[in-house]
Amino acid sequence: MTGLPPLPIHGYLTVSALLFAIGLFGVFVKRNAIAVLLGVELMLNAANLNFVAFWRYGGAARMEGQVFAVVVITVAAAEVAIALAIVLNIYRRFKTVNVDQINLMKG
Amino acid sequence: MIADLLRALHTGSFWYPLAFFFFAAGVLLPALLVVLSRNLLHCALWLLPCLASVAGLFLLLGAELLAAIQILVYCGGIVVLILFAIMLTRGLGDPDVRAINQQLLWGFAGAAAFAGLVLHMLSRESWPAVAAVNRGDITGRLADALLSPYLLAFELSSVILLVAMVGAVVIARPERE
Numbered sequence: 502m503t504g505l506p507p508l509p510i511h512g513y514l515t516v517s518a519l520l521f522a523i524g525l526f527g528v529f530v531k532r533n534a535i536a537v538l539l540g541v542e543l544m545l546n547a548a549n550l551n552f553v554a555f556w557r558y559g560g561a562a563r564m565e566g567q568v569f570a571v572v573v574i575t576v577a578a579a580e581v582a583i584a585l586a587i588v589l590n591i592y593r594r595f596k597t598v599n600v601d602q603i604n605l606m607k608g
Numbered sequence: 609m610i611a612d613l614l615r616a617l618h619t620g621s622f623w624y625p626l627a628f629f630f631f632a633a634g635v636l637l638p639a640l641l642v643v644l645s646r647n648l649l650h651c652a653l654w655l656l657p658c659l660a661s662v663a664g665l666f667l668l669l670g671a672e673l674l675a676a677i678q679i680l681v682y683c684g685g686i687v688v689l690i691l692f693a694i695m696l697t698r699g700l701g702d703p704d705v706r707a708i709n710q711q712l713l714w715g716f717a718g719a720a721a722f723a724g725l726v727l728h729m730l731s732r733e734s735w736p737a738v739a740a741v742n743r744g745d746i747t748g749r750l751a752d753a754l755l756s757p758y759l760l761a762f763e764l765s766s767v768i769l770l771v772a773m774v775g776a777v778v779i780a781r782p783e784r785e
Contacts, residue, residue, distance in 0.1 A: 513665065514730050516632045520639055522723035527643035529715030530708050535694055539651055542686065543639055546662050549678075557669040558735070561746070564753035568761065570674055571754065574681050575765040579772030581686050585693040586780035592697040593782070601709050 513554035521547035534588050534598040538581065545577045628668055634661030646707050652690045659683050673747045 520543055527540030549570045556566020592598050638658035645651045659682040666675040709715075754762045 510735055511730060512628055512632065513669070515727065516635055516665070518723055518726040518730065519636055521726075522719045523636070523639045523643055525722055526715055526719035529718055530712050531643075532707060532709045533648055535690060535697070536648055536651055536707065538690070539642055539655060542655065542682075543642065543658070546659065546682075550662060550665060553666055553669050553671050553674060557671070561670070564750050567671055567674055567746075567750050568753050568758045570671070571677065571750075572761055572765055574677055576768060578681055578686060579768050581689055582772050582776040583779065585689060586776040588693055589696060589780050598697055 510554055510558040513550060517547045517550040517554065520544075520550065532599040532601055534591070534600050535585070537600060538584050538588075542577065542581070545573060549573050624668065627664070631661045631664035631668065634658070634664065648694055648707070649691070652687060652694055655687050655690070656683055659687070670746060673750055 524540040524543030524547060527543065528537050531537050531540060552566045552570045552573070556564070556570075559566070588598050591603060595603055597603070635658055638654045638656075638661070641654040642651050642658060645654060659678060663675040663678040663683075666672075666678060
């Protein structure tokens, strides 16, 4: 089974760029720390989509693209675990997780 | 049966774009709802179809193992963890609390400018024509790559997971007097 998918790479790159922009918008405007985290997850998935698309359309002879994606997924899992632990800790201390209300260090 | 379906998807000129647009819409529409929903619980739940459709796109690209990892780790692990955190922090799904900060205009402008810039660059760039690839045993080759040239990254990610696990337990533990 040889041959490229009958579709140019632009489709994947466009989806990835739009997904990244949506995630960026979420990170910019959301107040809740967990909602900001959801935006970060969307952006990580956009990056993964790009890695795999370039792996496939770049010849698929070497496996770097997929190795990158596996490492990104691993780090994302670790990041979510740590971030949610921090969010729970902040909630216990401040009784809120809205990032614009946690301004203890604001000068 | 599934292998036949996948082969038809990879070789057929009709089904492949159809499946691509299905999954692309399945990524982008739930992603918009993740950002725009007022209820945080709904946001987290809309993440599920979004991430599953990303797995579908991985499948279309021929990365079968990665699609399985995506479903297992993201849909099975990360989303469930986020749902737990939302339920542990009470009153967050409250629709009376404003979900959007005061930077809505600037945030939208920034994200739209980013999308416009990247899409403009994408349309300007002519991507090099690539040779046909020999598909073969992708999963086996990924395993070879992870365990011989990229062994260090593989082992480091296991250390990162261990450190993250211990760290999460230490950070989330209630303080003792």
